[in-house]
Amino acid sequence: MKEFEIAFPLQHDPSEAELRQAAGRALGVKPERVSGVRIVRRSLDARGDIVYRYRVQAAAQGESLDEYTVPQYRDVRDAEPVIVVGSGPAGMFAALRLLMEGRRPIVLERGKDVHARKADVAALNRQQSVDPDSNYCFGEGGAGTFSDGKLYTRSNKRGDLREVLSQLVAFGASASILVDAHPHIGSDNLPRIVERIRNCITEHGGEYHFSEKMTDLVPFSDGMHKGWKVICEGGAVYEARWVILATGHSSHEVYRLFGEKRWPLEAKGFALGVRAEHPQTLINRIQYHGKFQPGMPPAEYSLVEQVDGRGVFSFCMCPGGILVPSVTGPGEVVLNGMSNSMRNSPWANAGIVCAVNPGDVPGFERYGVFSLLEFQSSVEKAMYGFSGSLRAPAQRLVDFCRNKDSQGLPRSSYQPGTVNAPLYELLPSPVYERLRVAFAAFDRKMRGYYTNDALVLGTESRTSSPVRIPRDPETMCVCGLEGLYPCGEGAGYAGGIVSSAMDGILVAAAASAR
Ligand SMILES: Cc1cc2nc3c(=O)[nH]c(=O)nc-3n(C[C@H](O)[C@H](O)[C@H](O)COP(=O)(O)OP(=O)(O)OC[C@H]3O[C@@H](n4cnc5c(N)ncnc54)[C@H](O)[C@@H]3O)c2cc1C
Numbered sequence: 001m002k003e004f005e006i007a008f009p010l011q012h013d014p015s016e017a018e019l020r021q022a023a024g025r026a027l028g029v030k031p032e033r034v035s036g037v038r039i040v041r042r043s044l045d046a047r048g049d050i051v052y053r054y055r056v057q058a059a060a061q062g063e064s065l066d067e068y069t070v071p072q073y074r075d076v077r078d079a080e081p082v083i084v085v086g087s088g089p090a091g092m093f094a095a096l097r098l099l100m101e102g103r104r105p106i107v108l109e110r111g112k113d114v115h116a117r118k119a120d121v122a123a124l125n126r127q128q129s130v131d132p133d134s135n136y137c138f139g140e141g142g143a144g145t146f147s148d149g150k151l152y153t154r155s156n157k158r159g160d161l162r163e164v165l166s167q168l169v170a171f172g173a174s175a176s177i178l179v180d181a182h183p184h185i186g187s188d189n190l191p192r193i194v195e196r197i198r199n200c201i202t203e204h205g206g207e208y209h210f211s212e213k214m215t216d217l218v219p220f221s222d223g224m225h226k227g228w229k230v231i232c233e234g235g236a237v238y239e240a241r242w243v244i245l246a247t248g249h250s251s252h253e254v255y256r257l258f259g260e261k262r263w264p265l266e267a268k269g270f271a272l273g274v275r276a277e278h279p280q281t282l283i284n285r286i287q288y289h290g291k292f293q294p295g296m297p298p299a300e301y302s303l304v305e306q307v308d309g310r311g312v313f314s315f316c317m318c319p320g321g322i323l324v325p326s327v328t329g330p331g332e333v334v335l336n337g338m339s340n341s342m343r344n345s346p347w348a349n350a351g352i353v354c355a356v357n358p359g360d361v362p363g364f365e366r367y368g369v370f371s372l373l374e375f376q377s378s379v380e381k382a383m384y385g386f387s388g389s390l391r392a393p394a395q396r397l398v399d400f401c402r403n404k405d406s407q408g409l410p411r412s413s414y415q416p417g418t419v420n421a422p423l424y425e426l427l428p429s430p431v432y433e434r435l436r437v438a439f440a441a442f443d444r445k446m447r448g449y450y451t452n453d454a455l456v457l458g459t460e461s462r463t464s465s466p467v468r469i470p471r472d473p474e475t476m477c478v479c480g481l482e483g484l485y486p487c488g489e490g491a492g493y494a495g496g497i498v499s500s501a502m503d504g505i506l507v508a509a510a511a512s513a514r
Contacts, residue, residue, distance in 0.1 A: 023058030043181035077205035088142020090488025091246035094504035101512035110213035111139025141194035149185035186341025249465035273353035312438035315351035322413035333383035351460035372466035393421030468492030476510035
């Protein structure tokens with residue numbers, strides 16, 4: 001088998017015959033002696049003539065391609081249960097792996113099913129009514145459902161990326177995610193995929209329980225059996241030997257529960273800042289050097305700058321996307337970005353955030369392990385304190401960096417609206433000072449980025465968990481708590497859809513092996 005690269009013009013999808021010809025040349029055989037050919041990666045190259053570069057695998061007769069097939073799900077009706085708390089990427093993919101291993105997943109989800117959730121998300125945008133159990137972070141599919149749906153983790157260190165991507169394709173995602181350098185699903189497709197995952201789990205004998213919020217976790221041992229009782233808000237109790245905790249980074253009650261029980265927790269660095277929103281046409285012009293043409297994907301960017309010992313970087317960039325209120329409770333303003341599969345809004349947004357480490361938050365030390373959590377929450381509340389609603393305090397970018405109030409604001413995709421605000425005063429000063437330096441420096445990398453046509457909005461604060469639930473690296477359980485498996489973004493071991501899904505798979509495999 002051999003891998004080779006070939007380029008084709010933007011509008012030209014290579015045919016099987018063209019690929020076989022190229023494969024024959026690469027293998028040194030006639031095209032008829034090529035037994036298999038497959039594209040494994042596709043990336044846009046706009047440095048010279050605009051082309052798609054394809055990485056292709058080819059096999060000659062007598063050889064075979066490196067194929068991956070999704071392992072089979074087993075019927076688990078009579079199998080031993082494993083409770084999975086949370087149905088985000090970590091919980092869903094943990095549950096799917098449990099099916100493969102012959103365990104019966106019982107999924108408990110505080111929010112609603114994905115269809116009911118859609119209505120709550122719409123009400124959040126239009127009426128600013130926050131349901132603390134059903135919003136952009138909570139509900140079926142977790143924070144990944146109404147998101148940008150970027151699947152950018154290319155690292156296989158945490159597990160087999162193909163297990164995640166191939167299943168997403170089997171549940172309805174475009175097969176292009178298997179090869180695209182920057183795979184993306186989009187919020188118009190994600191709810192359908194999430195629903196199919198649930199159907200697969202229940203059809204094989206697993207269970208899903210919505211509006212079932214875990215409020216307590218109690219270990220039990222009756223001589224014969226050892227395990228966990230999961231107690232839910234309405235009084236329901238579920239029991240199993242193994243519990244996978246996949247509750248995400250916004251479920252602060254879970255951290256508080258651990259704190260009350262004096263179970264292991266660590267403060268963990270995270271990042272906080274603003275969302276920057278530019279016209280997409282401007283980003284296209286900068287990134288494609290004025291060569292943007294129909295058929296090309298809206299341009300992305302990724303920026304990083306070290307300022308005074310801390311990284312300032314772009315986070316979760318959404319080309320052709322919109323800004324959404326990703327709050328989980330009243331009295332806070334938090335922003336994130338999402339897009340549909342076409343990525344066709346006129347805006348490009350990204351979090352521009354500054355790393356905050358434990359020890360960086362004077363005045364919050366008294367909260368111990370929760371110091372960064374309290375710091376994060378204080379900034380979200382300060383934003384709400386200024387606007388008195390979900391409207392986002394906002395400024396023009398250059399004004400923000402120059403400590404200057406803006407005269408009028410450009411239009412924004414953020415549906416709850418913006419309010420002209422001295423954002424430079426609302427952000428903690430060590431974060432603000434670094435952001436202003438970084439924004440100016442970004443203009444050296446992307447000429448034209450630093451412009452008053454762009455808007456900065458507060459705040460982007462839920463970049464990752466500010467707390468970690470430490471795991472025993474061998475058992476994957478909470479240190480000292482056998483049978484309790486924290487995973488995903490909430491445990492502090494993952495960030496993003498794919499890495500959370502891979503972490504869910506990792507703990508499901510560990511639980512099944514015991
Ligand atoms: C608007 C937005 C856009 C995003 N865009 C992208 C993107 O494009 N690409 C990307 O990689 N990442 C993106 N992310 C981040 C990504 O969604 C998360 O990293 C990922 O969803 C984390 O997965 P998880 O399963 O660990 O946790 P979550 O997805 O947060 O899921 C946790 C689940 O647990 C449930 N839960 C919480 N507490 C309880 C409880 N006590 N009892 C029962 N259930 C509970 C929640 O309701 C939720 O469904 C985005 C996030 C948001 C908010």
